[in-house]
Amino acid sequence: MSIELGHFALILAAAIAVAQSLVGFVFWRIGGRATAFVRQAAVLQFLLIVVSFLALVQAFVLSDFSVALAYEYSHTLQPLLYKITSVWGNHEGSMLLWLLVLALFGAAVAVFGRNLPGDLLALVLGVQGALGAAFISFTIFTSNPFERMNPVPFEGRDLNPILQDIGLAIHPPLLYVGYVGLSVCFSFAIAALVSGRVDAAWARWVRPWALASWTFLTLGIAMGSYWAYYELGWGGWWFWDPVENASLMPWLAATALLHSALVMEKRVALKVWTIFLAILAFSLSLLGMFLVRSGILTSVHSFAADPTRGMVILAMLAVAIGGAFALFALRARTLRVGGLFAPISREGALILNNLFLSTAVVAVLVGTLYPLILQAAGGPMISVGAPFFDLTFGALMVPLLILLPLGPFLAWKRGDFIAVIQRLAGAAGLALLLMVVTVLLVGGQVSLATFGLLLGFWVAIGAIAEIVDRIRLGRIPFGQSWRRLKGLPKTAWSTALAHFGVGIAVLGIVSVSAWETEKVVSIGVGESVTLSGYEVRLNDVQQIAGSNYVAERVVFDVIAPDQSVRSAFSEKRVYTASRQPSTEAGILTYGLSQFYISLGDRDEEGNRVVRVWYKPYITLMWYGAVIMAFAGFLSLSDRRLRVGAPKTARQKPKQQPEPAE
Amino acid sequence: MALTRKQKRLSIIAVLGVVLALATTLILTALRDEIVFFFSPTELLERSELAGQSVRVGGLVLEGSWTKEGENNSFDVSDGASEVTVTYVGILPDLFREGQGVIAEGQLIEDGTFDASTVLAKHDENYMPKEVEQALKEQGNWQGKYE
Numbered sequence: 142m143s144i145e146l147g148h149f150a151l152i153l154a155a156a157i158a159v160a161q162s163l164v165g166f167v168f169w170r171i172g173g174r175a176t177a178f179v180r181q182a183a184v185l186q187f188l189l190i191v192v193s194f195l196a197l198v199q200a201f202v203l204s205d206f207s208v209a210l211a212y213e214y215s216h217t218l219q220p221l222l223y224k225i226t227s228v229w230g231n232h233e234g235s236m237l238l239w240l241l242v243l244a245l246f247g248a249a250v251a252v253f254g255r256n257l258p259g260d261l262l263a264l265v266l267g268v269q270g271a272l273g274a275a276f277i278s279f280t281i282f283t284s285n286p287f288e289r290m291n292p293v294p295f296e297g298r299d300l301n302p303i304l305q306d307i308g309l310a311i312h313p314p315l316l317y318v319g320y321v322g323l324s325v326c327f328s329f330a331i332a333a334l335v336s337g338r339v340d341a342a343w344a345r346w347v348r349p350w351a352l353a354s355w356t357f358l359t360l361g362i363a364m365g366s367y368w369a370y371y372e373l374g375w376g377g378w379w380f381w382d383p384v385e386n387a388s389l390m391p392w393l394a395a396t397a398l399l400h401s402a403l404v405m406e407k408r409v410a411l412k413v414w415t416i417f418l419a420i421l422a423f424s425l426s427l428l429g430m431f432l433v434r435s436g437i438l439t440s441v442h443s444f445a446a447d448p449t450r451g452m453v454i455l456a457m458l459a460v461a462i463g464g465a466f467a468l469f470a471l472r473a474r475t476l477r478v479g480g481l482f483a484p485i486s487r488e489g490a491l492i493l494n495n496l497f498l499s500t501a502v503v504a505v506l507v508g509t510l511y512p513l514i515l516q517a518a519g520g521p522m523i524s525v526g527a528p529f530f531d532l533t534f535g536a537l538m539v540p541l542l543i544l545l546p547l548g549p550f551l552a553w554k555r556g557d558f559i560a561v562i563q564r565l566a567g568a569a570g571l572a573l574l575l576m577v578v579t580v581l582l583v584g585g586q587v588s589l590a591t592f593g594l595l596l597g598f599w600v601a602i603g604a605i606a607e608i609v610d611r612i613r614l615g616r617i618p619f620g621q622s623w624r625r626l627k628g629l630p631k632t633a634w635s636t637a638l639a640h641f642g643v644g645i646a647v648l649g650i651v652s653v654s655a656w657e658t659e660k661v662v663s664i665g666v667g668e669s670v671t672l673s674g675y676e677v678r679l680n681d682v683q684q685i686a687g688s689n690y691v692a693e694r695v696v697f698d699v700i701a702p703d704q705s706v707r708s709a710f711s712e713k714r715v716y717t718a719s720r721q722p723s724t725e726a727g728i729l730t731y732g733l734s735q736f737y738i739s740l741g742d743r744d745e746e747g748n749r750v751v752r753v754w755y756k757p758y759i760t761l762m763w764y765g766a767v768i769m770a771f772a773g774f775l776s777l778s779d780r781r782l783r784v785g786a787p788k789t790a791r792q793k794p795k796q797q798p799e800p801a802e
Numbered sequence: 803m804a805l806t807r808k809q810k811r812l813s814i815i816a817v818l819g820v821v822l823a824l825a826t827t828l829i830l831t832a833l834r835d836e837i838v839f840f841f842s843p844t845e846l847l848e849r850s851e852l853a854g855q856s857v858r859v860g861g862l863v864l865e866g867s868w869t870k871e872g873e874n875n876s877f878d879v880s881d882g883a884s885e886v887t888v889t890y891v892g893i894l895p896d897l898f899r900e901g902q903g904v905i906a907e908g909q910l911i912e913d914g915t916f917d918a919s920t921v922l923a924k925h926d927e928n929y930m931p932k933e934v935e936q937a938l939k940e941q942g943n944w945q946g947k948y949e
Contacts, residue, residue: 374893484813496818500825507829511837522840522936524858524907529836533828540821661892663872722896741873741893750873752893 144208147196148287151237151277154189154244157182158273161247165267169336172259179266180251186273187248194228194241197286201228207293210234210286216299216718218689226309227300232434232450233286235313239430240277242314242321246350247273250325257346264332265325272324275457283450299689302716302723308368312361316388319358320426323391325350326398327423330416331465334472339412344405347419349777351402354422355395356773362388363766374726374739376659376754378762381530386509387429390502394422397498400491408553410481410488413473414495420469424462425502431458437513483555490548490556497541504533542596542647546603549636550610568606572598583656590655597651601644604637635776639769646765649733652758659754665747673755674702675736677709690714690723695749697738699729711740733758838907842881842937846910853910859886860905860937868900879904879916881937887915895923903935 161182168175197210201224206212214231215224229235247269254262280286329347333339365388370378379385398418404411435451482488508525516522546568550561576595580587611633612625662670669678681696692714700706709727716723727738734757741750840858841849864885867878875894878885888906898904898921908918 374896481807481810484810484817489814492814493817493821496821500822504825504829507833511833523837524840525833525837526907529832532832532836533825536828537825661873724896739893742870744870744872748872750870750893752873 143196144200144205144287144289147193148285150189150192150196151240151281151287154186154193154240155274155277155281157186157189158270158277161186161270162267162274163270165263165265165270169260169263169267172263176259176263179263179270180254183244183247183251183266183269186270187244190237190241190244190277194237197234197237198225198228201225204297206295206297207289207291209288209290212290212294212297214300215297216689217296218717219299219305220688222307222310223300223305226304229313230300230304230309233280233284236276236280236284236434237286238313239317239321240273240280242317243269243273243276243324246321246325250328250350254346258338260336261329261332261338261343261346264335265328268328268331269324272328272461275461279450279453279457283453296718299716299718302690302714302719302721303372305689305716305723306368306372308364308372312364312368315357315364316361319354319356319361319395320388320391320429322350322354322357323395323419323423323426326354326419327465330419331468333416334468337472337475339416341406341409344402344415347415348399348402348406351395351398351419351422352773352777355392355399356770356777358388358392358395359766359773360770362392363763363770367763371726371728374724376726376737376739376752376756378653378759381508381525381527383509383513384429384433386505387425387432390505390509391422391426391429393498393502393505394418394425397495397502398422400494400498404488404491408482408488411492411495416473417469418495418499420462420465421502424458424465425506427454427458427461431455432509482553485551485558486556487548487551487553490544490551493544494541494548497537501534501537501541504537505530508533539596542600542643545600545640545643546606549607549640564610565603565606568602569599572602575602588655590651593651593655594648597644597648599644600647601641604640604644607640608633608637631775631779635772635779638772638775642765642768642770642772644765645768646762649758649761649763649765652761653756656757657754657759659752661750661752663744663748663750665749668748670751670753672753675755676700677736677738677751677753679749679751680708685712687714689718690716692725695727695740697727697751699736699738701731709736709738711738713740730760733760733764735759840905840937843879843886844881844884846886846916847884847914850910853912856907856909858905858907859888859916860903861885863898863900863902863904865900879906886910888918888921889915890918890921894921898923 161179164175164182165179197208199205200208200211201215202221204211204215204217204224206215210231210233211227214234215227219227227234229238247266250262250265250269254265257265326347329343329350333343362385365385366378369380370376398415401411401415401418405415431451431454435448435454437451508529512523512525546565547561550556550564551558572595575598576591579594580591608626608629611629612622614622658673660670660672664670664679666679666682669676671677676699678698678700679695680698683694683696685692685694692712694710694712697709697711698706699709707729709729710725711727712725714723714725715721724740726740729736734755737754737756739752739754741752743749838856838858840860841852843859843861846852846857846859859879861879861881864878864880867876867885867887869876873891873893875890875892876887877890877900878887888908890906890908902923905922906916906918907920907922908916911917
């Protein structure tokens, strides 16, 4: 019964979304009552999808196998957490989660956007409504999660073992919040183009949404990377898999958007470009949706999908993206060019940032789509892997990272390059020193990796240097510096922290790429293998039983160079319902480095194939991402950025009068 | 540095142009040199000039062909018409099975065997690599959905 309730709620939500978008588009000029209507519709749409989502969750939790989806992807023996996460471990359910997040953002705009001009808000919610109507219909007509089955099976088929992990509880929801959050920026861009209201205030309203999406995308991607790293057992943390690229592209576009919206807000420049980026970022997240759900790719992420879904998504993609860019082409020329600035200025630096980020998007896009296009055109089958992306994406990141610390030091309008170099000389010297010390400690030679380390140190120290410079540490009495430090706005901290996080992530990536060691051996119980000063002894083999799997657990004793002994556990599991095997890697963390043990099959003599990796400072890359995300949250909590926060008194006289009701 | 408005614009556009030109060159170079071609065993054996070049080969793992000695694995990949022997040092994916689809990336070596650096098997029960499906179809050995 409740499943039908969920189904009805979803259909009703589609109807409301249609009404929301019609009223939004037709009556936006009226504001007032029309705005009130679309706001209520957005909230109602969200509540209905919550009901719908909970109905599906209930079916999974209660193992109601009369629901086809629960039968396909769930099992009675699953722990409760995995019963819940199984809801979105498949195409239909994950579509419903996507809709839930979309409606959540719509409702959030409706609730927090009280202070937005009525006409703009009506348009924004109109676009959100149109997106909702399209994607809810897509779900109902091609991917209905509420389909029943008859006769009802006694037991479910269980979820793919590699998805039975805490990662499924965290990674998709985070990513979806990021992807779908960009729809708000998209809607704001369309609303701006339709209404012609493109000013600094617009950038101010869009920036929190862009920032929130970016923050969640950062976390989602980092979490996905760590999950793939520990679950897939290949010891890799990024595979340049098309679907990973599909998450990287919106992230790069969102990063560019954050920076260009800043220019627009502060200097009323880059208007056309900022709007373009807002459309692009969400278009790229829709492209990702197409890649994952159309079945044209084979990847860990792709769902077994039928081609009609792919065609429908492609059609929606064409309408949304094509329509948005057509509108953009029509209206962009009417936007007046804003504030002037010299090439060497904060604006100039941010343009360079945008230039490198967007060319990086193009590089990743080409590498991702080229094999698909070539194949569709009847060409040879190829794959584009790490070497392509290292050469293109990597090369584009280098100048970006070199220039990054300079940006925040340059003044708006006209900057003094020489003065900035002087102020950053200390940071550069320190970075160089740290690099030399590290290379001496590691005992390596001067190589590309040395340069990578220098870049990482430069970015991280450059970020700290900005704070040091702002409080004039050492140039004025310490007490005054301290007071300045306490008085720094949160946005200053978050800029510095985010850039610091980038530097830290670069350090992690460089060191693990350059100094990782690995070995594959076949050893029996009591035998050991030595790698990078760590001795790994295969100590014991145990048979254990989990709630829905049985496993052979191999206990390794790892003796670190300092003679401390710790145990690592690798498992070979077989899931009861699906009979599918799965391997769990044993991972030990030593400070910032990790030791990774992957387990292979047993041979006739009872020996085990074991693959071990030593991954120096690998965790820095994820810590870097966490620091970046923390910076995002910090900036979001700044009152001055809050959505629809009343403007400061100084600006008040300029505010437009509220339309009379 | 008193630049006129026009000069400011031009200098910015010049920088943009240079960066875009560099990026385009990079991407085109990488597309020429850094991509990996996929071949069926039949195609691979016809083209011995590929030896030493990084390529992918895919097909079904021939029943009874998988042997392993410690960490050294060897198996035959077939498209129904011909097969190529693949050697791989390391741990094969969990779902690697005889009779099922597989893609190996590596190099063809002088003696006609394929030295794989990576082996990709399916991720779940409903999965058949697209390329393998294509290769099998070309040899007329595609029988609908392999389970």
